[in-house]
Amino acid sequence: MSNLLKINTTFSRGVTIPSLIFIISICILSAVYPNVTEDLLNTIKEFIFVNLNWVYVWSVTIFVIFLVYLMFSKYGNIKLGKNDSKPEYSFFSWVSMLFAAGMGIGLMYFSVAEPMQHYSNEIFSGSHYVNRAKSAQLYTFFHWGIHAWAIYGIVGLSLAYFSYRYKLPLSLRSCLYPLLKNKINGRWGNAIDVFALCSTFFGITTTLGFGVVQINSGLQILNIVPDNSFTYQVIIVSILVTLSIISAVTGVDKGVKLLSNINIVSVVVLLLFVLALGPTVYLIGSFTEGLGSYINNFFNLTFGTHVYEEETLPWFYNWTILYWAWWISWSPYVGLFIAKISKGRTIREFIAAVLILPTMFNFIWMSVFGNSAIWFDLHIANGALSTLADNPDALMFRFLEYLPLTRVISFLVIAIIIIFFVTSADSGIFVMNGIATRNASVSPKWQTAAWGILLAVMALFLLNAGGLTALQSMTLVTALPFSVIVLLFIVSLVKALTIDRNYYERDFSVSTVPWSGKFWKERLKNIVSFNDRNSIDHFIETTVKTAFLELQGEFAGNGIEAKINSSENPKRIEIEIQYDRVNNFVYGVKNQPRMVSDYLLNEDNLPDFGENRTYYPRSYFGDAREGYDIRLFTKNELISDVIKHYERFMEIISEERNEMFISSNANRRMK
Template structure:
């Protein structure tokens, strides 16, 4: 295979993608209503006519990735045959667990179960049955399916980089189909679409995170959470993570990561102990059984199209948009592992962690809501972004835990944005695993500006809608790329002689 042709001189991906995204930002600044209309029209078209394709595609990804894991290809190394893992099992598992903790999990951990409980996709709301349905749906959205999507992107990046010495780019996964054309216009187009998917997916997370910070400050201290306030939060966060990126403050970023991990663990233990341990454990056991029993049916269920547009299709698009980003992370830490080890660890460990997290938060929310005569569901009905804080208000030490919750969201925000900045810089520098500081700072500023534009376009009452819209629109072409990627991966593996 050819190795890194034009790897240092060709910056077309950076120039083309950055120009288009900057133009998009300018368009949103000066013509926000027009941009909103175009985005919403595209959203309506894709979800109405192609919602089924998102569901079928992810179902195909599930069958494909586990088929590869348990086939004769499972023993192939992600690296040379004599490569050893770079990290111990404990370190590797810890990093995969860490990859499962992000803004989205903090944002939706209370809000989503309560929203499905009140307005389920089938049956009557606010009943014991709708509570069980709500938790099963949450497991479905945050369980194995998203990590299957990430595993495909990660498998492609790790296999073609570590075993075939190709650039650390999405386009490299298409070498078996395209050959040296991955270095030409077709390959560049694939990488540009990966950049778009990453920018839109991260913007969705940053928008949700900043909204939660702003509404949290309103809930705790009475500071009004207007679109302007949310934009200021994003701007401040952008300055922080961009300065950290260009200053090389690795200790500061590691400190933020440590805060996120320890606060996440602390909140889980605290809520588990004081939120109703027995109910949480019962809830986890019952929901896990229902999730496994309904796995196939839920994967392909289209019984409520309008509900699917706002939830499952949005989530699948969001995860697809995050695939280049999270795929890069899981690939980087998995060199030397076999394909079977990689797939099983990446799909099962973080999803298992997410289910435990959601059981604790969701179970405690239902328990405490009942004890507080509907206080949490009332908060969700008023402003769903305050759900986490409404839960904490029902627990001891609220004056301490509420500001710590803001700190957790900020740490998750900064960690995700910093990592995404690094990945975008890498994607636009031909897979350079140590991209320049100027490029990193550029993408940091672009991410912040892009997210602010989306918030301002969406307005105070439609932030979720605009974020759902851009995720689904951006992920659609990349979803098609991922389907083709699966066939390319299979073609390359079919030419291998498995170890063992």
């Protein structure tokens, strides 16, 4: 009986229990006392937005500037992982997944609604319709552009760097390692992860609730369901969450990647349809002009606080500041997911892809849908779409009525919303389970399913009781402290990247002795010859092994235990000195193939060789620095080379500033 009562779980109690208590308490409070809770949280939110909006403005500005600096700096070539790491996903799959997780349903929900709301807003209504249309596009670009993705990018980069470069857990606590050191494993670390888990849950729950309402509204307009009742919302949530759980259980490599790839293709098809059958010339021209306007006004928008335009301040609080708070509140979830799929990318590649590609797609998408709606409203609908600006649930589907094949395209839109819904939910479930288990490599499937069920129950509970708005306000309030935490991530990154760069740029001691001319004939013969696999295997088995054995004996004479590891296919051998608290010292040599240019095959002034592949003994090191060809080394010169690397290693580990870099990496083992 005791065995039956044991539950197989990988949950971290210090993270999971406080998170569940807080999540359930807030959800019950929002559902039982929706008006009181909403009023209280709105009061707090209004105070923050009015008096502390500058915190959001400066934080987001710093995020953008810092990422752009990193992209063009000397740190851009640093990989998110070992120096020899390779990306786990193709570029298309990678971009598809980060895009689907980062924006998701919001693109469908706001692509028509936001431009129309700006276009019909009172603060713009006094101006000519052309100026209103331009302002609508400009501010939509601003809210969905580089600034939003910079927030996601800074969190994702910090997580990926400290996880894959420093071998720390894929957890927000790891991003503060340079500042907190081993304290990240205690209460401070648990508090950060609890915050991330609750923020992720609240964000996905509110998106889930509002997404279900939009799907239900679309089905009602298409006469598939008779009304927008709670009964149909329960059915929709049950189906979608079930799909999300199935996708999450299958893992990122299967479910999430497949759905993201399908979704990006479907979105592009829908985009091209509206572009081709809408006011095409107008859309292309307005996109071009809108992009130029965004670039020209970039700094004014970035630093703008509307302090001299008091009549626009309420709009500024309810749009720009709300968006910055919303993106920040979502950044733990999106950042964790982006980091999860970005191992092996360089910092420059990561930033360029995260900042530029989704931003450009968002601009094109918002231009096509938003400007089409404005054009239809002005030339065909006689203002009918403007009157629906405050009803975003139905606005997208009413907009589609002015295009051919309305019913077919409406079904496609619903399908895309559903897939966006599932990709957001399944990646969210995956991320929440990772936070709750402190990134356990394998977890029981019931845990993944449990998060999905909890999401569905709480979303329906709040939807029925009218508590979703209160929960949304709670999410926005939590963005303020997290913006400060993300600023600390930047401090940690600067400190870590400086040490990282200095570590790999550290040169050898001046005591390094260059070649003498004693063996010049043998060296010349090796330089002009091409070696086959067997000859290099022989070199490794004789010269290299003999050198390592002599070194092993000398180390032992000085009280240091050195191991010699070897393997076949390809041939390799290494000398390793193991440590408990710092990285192991490793110097190895492996048989490395290299292709030879076809031009040299027929060169008369070189020795003949039979194939266009040659081999050479390449050195490698425990910290994945770049190795080199050692075939011209004698035994004693190879011993000298190992010693100079060991001297460099001892100098680095003896310096206090390198402590966090050398003690956090997992010790390397030969594969």
